[in-house]
Amino acid sequence: MTSFDVITHVRTELVDITDNVRDAVAQSMVSSGMCFVYVPHTTAGVTVNESYDPDVARDITATLSKLVPHRAGYAHSEGNADAHIKSVLVGCCQPIPVEDGQPVLGQWQGVFLCEFDGPRTRRCQVQVIKAGTD
Amino acid sequence: MTSFDVITHVRTELVDITDNVRDAVAQSMVSSGMCFVYVPHTTAGVTVNESYDPDVARDITATLSKLVPHRAGYAHSEGNADAHIKSVLVGCCQPIPVEDGQPVLGQWQGVFLCEFDGPRTRRCQVQVIKAGTD
Amino acid sequence: MTSFDVITHVRTELVDITDNVRDAVAQSMVSSGMCFVYVPHTTAGVTVNESYDPDVARDITATLSKLVPHRAGYAHSEGNADAHIKSVLVGCCQPIPVEDGQPVLGQWQGVFLCEFDGPRTRRCQVQVIKAGTD
Numbered sequence: 183m184t185s186f187d188v189i190t191h192v193r194t195e196l197v198d199i200t201d202n203v204r205d206a207v208a209q210s211m212v213s214s215g216m217c218f219v220y221v222p223h224t225t226a227g228v229t230v231n232e233s234y235d236p237d238v239a240r241d242i243t244a245t246l247s248k249l250v251p252h253r254a255g256y257a258h259s260e261g262n263a264d265a266h267i268k269s270v271l272v273g274c275c276q277p278i279p280v281e282d283g284q285p286v287l288g289q290w291q292g293v294f295l296c297e298f299d300g301p302r303t304r305r306c307q308v309q310v311i312k313a314g315t316d
Numbered sequence: 317m318t319s320f321d322v323i324t325h326v327r328t329e330l331v332d333i334t335d336n337v338r339d340a341v342a343q344s345m346v347s348s349g350m351c352f353v354y355v356p357h358t359t360a361g362v363t364v365n366e367s368y369d370p371d372v373a374r375d376i377t378a379t380l381s382k383l384v385p386h387r388a389g390y391a392h393s394e395g396n397a398d399a400h401i402k403s404v405l406v407g408c409c410q411p412i413p414v415e416d417g418q419p420v421l422g423q424w425q426g427v428f429l430c431e432f433d434g435p436r437t438r439r440c441q442v443q444v445i446k447a448g449t450d
Numbered sequence: 451m452t453s454f455d456v457i458t459h460v461r462t463e464l465v466d467i468t469d470n471v472r473d474a475v476a477q478s479m480v481s482s483g484m485c486f487v488y489v490p491h492t493t494a495g496v497t498v499n500e501s502y503d504p505d506v507a508r509d510i511t512a513t514l515s516k517l518v519p520h521r522a523g524y525a526h527s528e529g530n531a532d533a534h535i536k537s538v539l540v541g542c543c544q545p546i547p548v549e550d551g552q553p554v555l556g557q558w559q560g561v562f563l564c565e566f567d568g569p570r571t572r573r574c575q576v577q578v579i580k581a582g583t584d
Contacts, residue, residue: 183482183547183554183581214317216352216443218484220547222556224500229404232358237391238400244391245384245401250513257505257512266506267513270497274559275545277409279317279354279443286317286441288356291408307554309484309547311445311579313317348451350486350577363538366492371525372534378525379518379535411543413451413488413577420451420575422490425542445579447451 184209185307190300194247194265196229196239199306200292203278203285210310213283217310220275225265225299227272228306233292246271246298265298272296280310318343319441324434328381328399330363330373333440334426337412337419344444347417351444354409359399359433361406362440367426380405380432399432406430414444452477453575458568462515462533464497464507467574468560471546471553478578481551485578488543493533493567495540496574501560514539514566533566540564548578 184206188197199219207217219228232238246268256263276293279286285293295304318340322331333353341351353362366372380402390397410427413420419427429438452474456465467487475485487496500506514536524531544561547554553561563572 183549218545224558230408231400231404235392241390241392241397242401242404256509258503258509263509266499267510270499270510271405271539274498277352279441281317290358307547311581313445364542365534365538369526375524375526375531376535376538411486413575415451424492447579
């Protein structure tokens with residue numbers, strides 16, 4: 183398993199980590215299989231969505247913040263309950279197929295670290311597994 | 317990795333692809349492991365839920381559309397920001413265990429392609445990986 | 451693949467199953483790879499989030515119930531449409547990396563069965579797959 187760090191700059195943002203994931207897959211020497219991008223954090227997530235128009239990432243974070251507001255009488259006293267809930271909704275692990283030694287991403291797909299309680303330094307771990315036919 | 321296409325007929329719908337997934341798993345010749353159903357799209361998703369009563373799929377799409385309305389002042393100018401956000405909430409990859417050469421689905425579980433910006437032709441990719449004990 | 455049962459006690463709750471997942475991974479004898487925690491149910495889910503402060507789990511279930519109320523004119527006649535929808539939002543399968551024969555969990559991360567239509571006995575299945583470099 184390889185890992186890399188991502189420095190986030192605001193409380194809530196999506197950071198494009200597609201190139202880091204491509205590098206991790208290349209380094210694994212796996213030609214066909216699956217890669218898994220995992221954050222060992224409880225107030226962040228990982229997702230795949232459009233990386234071409236940055237407005238999409240902004241709409242995603244804005245809508246999540248409308249659905250799960252920062253302050254809403256939560257029981258958790260640290261002031262970041264919303265970030266935990268967003269992490270559950272988005273998920274902390276993104277599986278992506280691998281073929282020809284590359285992550286299989288659609289034309290508009292990029293991989294994003296989802297920061298919900300930044301700014302911080304976040305760890306991303308990438309595990310790559312060979313397919314059954316290798 | 318194998319793939320198949322799904323033709324969708326309306327803007328938002330869940331299409332049962334359980335039989336296609338069963339076929340892809342059988343074709344892989346993997347007896348025990350995991351399969352991953354992946355859509356290389358940013359306005360669609362994949363999920364597992366009840367396939368017996370079609371009202372469940374309708375409740376899922378209706379509730380997602382209430383939470384994330386089609387028009388709500390999004391920044392993304394293409395008019396489908398809601399579909400991108402729903403794709404993030406549902407996810408574009410569904411892992412399912414495989415045993416005895418079959419996807420392990422509970423009694424009521426089926427696999428669904430989630431169309432959020434149709435009608436279109438969508439690609440579904442299925443990667444199957446052998447378990448550690450194979 | 452191994453499995454274990456979880457008895458839930460109320461309609462909606464998160465049950466910490468981290469120790470069960472650790473045991474299943476140890477039993478698999480896989481040193482480096484991925485484990486997948488899967489529930490073959492359509493009104494439950496699996497997630498990873500903070501296990502230290504139980505208020506976080508309470509905030510997660512309370513917020514999901516605010517977003518997807520128990521009664522809201524759903525088409526599905528069994529009275530548990532909300533539980534199906536929550537299951538889709540959270541997901542029925544959680545992938546977690548494995549290193550040194552252990553699930554790779556961050557300092558605050560635990561694994562939770564998410565009960566949305568209890569009380570019931572729920573089945574959790576754990577599949578473990580070796581990494582490409584094994």
